[in-house]
Amino acid sequence: xxxxxxxxxxxxxxxxxxxxxxxxxxxxxxxxxxxxxxxxxxxxxxxxxxxxxxxxxxxxxxxxxxxxxxxxxxxxxxxxxxxxxxxxxxxxxxxxxxxxxxxxxxxxxxxxxxxxxxxxxxxxxxxxxxxxxxxxxxxxxxxxxxxxxxxxxxxxxxxxxxxxxxxxxxxxxxxxxxxxxxxxxxxxxxxxxxxxxxxxxxxxxxxxxxxxxxxxxxxxxxxxxxxxxxxxxxxxxxxxxxxxxxxxxxxxxxxxxxxxxxxxxxxxxxxxxxxxxxxxxxxxxxxxxxxxxxxxxxxxxxxxxxxxxxxxxxxxxxxxxxxxxxxxxxxxxxxxxxxxxxxxxxxxxxxxxxxxxxxxxxxxxxxxxxxxxxxxxxxxxxxxxxxxxxxxxxxxxxxxxxxxxxxxxxxxxxxxxxxxxxxxxxxxxxxxxxxxxxxxxxxxxxxxxxxxxxxxxxxxxxxxxxxxxxxxxxxxxxxxxxxxxxxxxxxxxxxxxxxxxxxxxxxxxxxxxxxxxxxxxxxxxxxxxxxxxxxxxxxxxxxxxxxxxxxxxxxxxxxxxxxxxxxxxxxxxxxxxxxxxxxxxxxxxxxxxxxxxxxxxxxxxxxxxxxxxxxxxxxxxxxxxxxxxxxxxxxxxxxxxxxxxxxxxxxxxxxxxxxxxxxxxxxxxxxxxxxxxxxxxxxxxxxxxxxxxxxxxxxxxxxxxxxxxxxxxxxxxxxxxxxxxxxxxxxxxxxxxxxxxxxxxxxxxxxxxxxxxxxxxxxxxxxxxxxxxxxxxxxxxxx
Numbered sequence: 061x062x063x064x065x066x067x068x069x070x071x072x073x074x075x076x077x078x079x080x081x082x083x084x085x086x087x088x089x090x091x092x093x094x095x096x097x098x099x100x101x102x103x104x105x106x107x108x109x110x111x112x113x114x115x116x117x118x119x120x121x122x123x124x125x126x127x128x129x130x131x132x133x134x135x136x137x138x139x140x141x142x143x144x145x146x147x148x149x150x151x152x153x154x155x156x157x158x159x160x161x162x163x164x165x166x167x168x169x170x171x172x173x174x175x176x177x178x179x180x181x182x183x184x185x186x187x188x189x190x191x192x193x194x195x196x197x198x199x200x201x202x203x204x205x206x207x208x209x210x211x212x213x214x215x216x217x218x219x220x221x222x223x224x225x226x227x228x229x230x231x232x233x234x235x236x237x238x239x240x241x242x243x244x245x246x247x248x249x250x251x252x253x254x255x256x257x258x259x260x261x262x263x264x265x266x267x268x269x270x271x272x273x274x275x276x277x278x279x280x281x282x283x284x285x286x287x288x289x290x291x292x293x294x295x296x297x298x299x300x301x302x303x304x305x306x307x308x309x310x311x312x313x314x315x316x317x318x319x320x321x322x323x324x325x326x327x328x329x330x331x332x333x334x335x336x337x338x339x340x341x342x343x344x345x346x347x348x349x350x351x352x353x354x355x356x357x358x359x360x361x362x363x364x365x366x367x368x369x370x371x372x373x374x375x376x377x378x379x380x381x382x383x384x385x386x387x388x389x390x391x392x393x394x395x396x397x398x399x400x401x402x403x404x405x406x407x408x409x410x411x412x413x414x415x416x417x418x419x420x421x422x423x424x425x426x427x428x429x430x431x432x433x434x435x436x437x438x439x440x441x442x443x444x445x446x447x448x449x450x451x452x453x454x455x456x457x458x459x460x461x462x463x464x465x466x467x468x469x470x471x472x473x474x475x476x477x478x479x480x481x482x483x484x485x486x487x488x489x490x491x492x493x494x495x496x497x498x499x500x501x502x503x504x505x506x507x508x509x510x511x512x513x514x515x516x517x518x519x520x521x522x523x524x525x526x527x528x529x530x531x532x533x534x535x536x537x538x539x540x541x542x543x544x545x546x547x548x549x550x551x552x553x554x555x556x557x558x559x560x561x562x563x564x565x566x567x568x569x570x571x572x573x574x575x576x577x578x579x580x581x582x583x584x585x586x587x588x589x590x591x592x593x594x595x596x597x598x599x600x601x602x603x604x605x606x607x608x609x610x611x612x613x614x615x616x617x618x619x620x621x622x623x624x625x626x627x628x629x630x631x632x633x634x635x636x637x638x639x640x641x642x643x644x645x646x647x648x649x650x651x652x653x654x655x656x657x658x659x660x661x662x663x664x665x666x667x668x669x670x671x672x673x674x675x676x677x678x679x680x681x682x683x684x685x686x687x688x689x690x691x692x693x694x695x696x697x698x699x700x701x702x703x704x705x706x707x708x709x710x711x712x713x714x715x716x717x718x719x720x721x722x723x724x725x726x727x728x729x730x731x732x733x734x735x736x737x738x739x740x741x742x743x744x745x746x747x748x749x750x751x752x753x754x755x756x757x758x759x760x761x762x763x764x765x766x767x768x769x770x771x772x773x774x775x776x777x778x779x780x781x782x783x784x785x786x787x788x789x790x791x792x793x794x795x796x797x798x799x800x801x802x803x804x805x806x807x808x809x810x811x812x813x814x815x816x817x818x819x820x821x822x823x824x825x826x827x828x829x830x831x832x833x834x835x836x837x838x839x840x841x842x843x
Contacts, residue, residue, distance in 0.1 A: 282548075307319070330562075
């Protein structure tokens with residue numbers, strides 16, 4: 061502000077400004093002008109009425125903010141042990157800072173300085189800023205005579221307010237997942253680095269109880285409500301409004317499960333880009349929330365084979381119907397039609413997938429298949445096979461079934477394997493279990509059921525790896541308690557982390573697979589003369605030799621871009637397909653052959669279509685076309701080629717359009733179209749009468765009148781009563797997936813090897829047991 065000056069002072073300031081504008085470099089003259097200006101300001105001030113007030117006037121250096129000046133001055137007063145002034149109060153033209161014990165005691169408090177900081181202390185420090193054309197100054201008034209408490213009494217410091225910088229430091233530790241005991245040590249080191257040594261002063265030395273209170277206040281600041289269910293409901297309307305596809309609150313009275321489907325805009329973009337080929341689905345239950353809710357993650361793999369989480373489901377009741385709701389919402393949001401879905405043999409998941417994605421192939425995780433078979437074989441109420449040799453025969457038989465590339469070979473191998481197991485066990489129990497449980501769904505786990513592009517993924521490790529990173533990296537190995545904290549971690553950390561990785565790849569900062577690797581390998585094979593050994597089988601079918609094993613040949617079908625080599629289907633064309641295309645260039649018109657094949661498939665009705673997808677099948681080659689995105693799930697389409705399936709889908713669409721155009725149109729009766737509108741408050745799903753069932757008498761009285769404000773208030777109460785999340789477990793640290801490994805590590809630590817050497821440090825004796833070594837050592841010592 062501009063302080064009012066007398067006419068003579070204003071004239072002097074104008075003269076001073078004019079003199080400074082002439083670039084006078086005399087510091088002596090400048091100091092004299094400052095001194096004269098200060099004297100003119102002081103002469104214009106009235107004498108302070110209170111003799112306890114000490115007034116001073118300071119010149120503000122250039123570019124120093126007023127807040128910084130006040131903070132430095134208050135810190136200097138605190139260092140001089142004149143008191144701490146924390147409460148800011150603005151008055152006209154004056155900023156006043158009152159003592160931290162200036163508040164008045166209320167209620168049963170008597171203002172005892174040993175119990176409370178509300179001591180009605182009148183001490184204060186005020187700042188009044190003045191300025192002229194060339195100078196800025198501040199009038200500081202200090203009234204540092206305290207009453208109601210004694211600054212020299214060190215016992216009163218035990219209830220001082222904690223330093224703000226220390227509180228911020230503790231908040232930072234809490235956000236990083238540091239435990240309370242570690243925070244206590246870190247806070248002590250922080251204060252000692254500042255030269256503080258008085259442990260009785262609560263300002264710089266906190267107790268474990270103080271840390272608990274700071275953590276509680278920090279959590280209240282982070283969480284929108286102390287009740288988790290209310291906080292989650294508020295998050296859905298605030299931070300997560302654009303990222304949650306579906307939110308169904310939990311209601312025990314309505315028997316309505318909690319359903320949350322989360323997928324951000326970036327995740328939906330990745331799902332649309334990579335989800336048409338394959339998605340991975342799995343759930344975890346421990347360490348994510350204390351309520352035992354099922355936490356599902358939907359993953360895809362990008363062109364580099366890296367897993368990307370594209371959606372999260374949180375369910376309080378895990379059933380096939382709730383999973384169908386989640387998958388349907390995800391399908392509608394991303395127009396999703398995956399070629400295959402990888403799961404871990406959860407029947408609820410399989411049923412939901414087949415309902416929502418009827419044309420998608422369900423693949424079982426190979427690890428979970430072996431794990432389930434092994435557990436049944438060894439347990440007493442299962443196979444109860446104790447002989448390791450017999451168990452090896454069973455496992456080897458399952459491995460041989462896994463390698464079958466055709467269904468006919470699979471059934472032939474199954475007969476042979478079942479006979480071997482029956483002979484080895486001497487009973488039909490194991491053979492019956494395998495036949496009834498696993499052989500009828502062999503297409504889900506054997507190779508003949510996944511002869512298409514599936515990233516060469518045999519397990520669900522992409523999702524398991526994500527769960528491990530979530531629990532031990534983002535959660536720091538500690539069990540998460542609240543559901544709103546989990547949602548904020550997913551929204552603010554997990555999604556941003558994977559988005560940053562994607563941006564690094566796009567910027568060329570992250571390593572990627574070379575797109576020309578297959579072309580370079582094919583040219584190398586051609587330079588070695590391997591193109592001369594290629595055999596022509598039929599139209600667009602070749603037999604290409606292996607580069608490392610020239611005696612081995614792989615059959616290549618250019619019509620569907622399929623090769624029998626192990627590398628085919630990992631994300632890019634293999635070198636055998638590229639070499640066959642090089643040799644056949646100019647000899648075979650692949651596009652014309654695909655057109656003829658599409659016409660043949662249309663004529664034979666070798667397809668199944670609905671409003672959004674078309675499934676085309678030609679022998680073992682199956683493709684699912686998304687009509688809206690014009691994408692197919694076959695290998696040729698994944699390589700960016702116009703595949704046979706897409707040609708068939710386009711021909712079907714053209715014929716459908718021509719048939720529709722030839723049919724006469726009928727006018728639409730606009731009057732019979734019923735418009736849907738939002739139901740009134742009293743007809744909503746959570747109507748007021750249902751939510752206040754215990755107050756039925758009041759609801760049925762004449763005074764009852766539904767309103768939007770009343771509906772909102774009662775809904776909040778209803779959610780507190782019937783939507784509260786129930787705690788299932790309350791553990792602090794994440795449990796190990798394999799607990800037996802901890803015992804192995806402890807055993808390794810206990811068992812040590814001891815060695816005895818001579819004076820030249822040559823090893824004489826090594827003892828591998830603690831007891832024997834120590835016993836001999838004691839005997840030698842006694843002698």
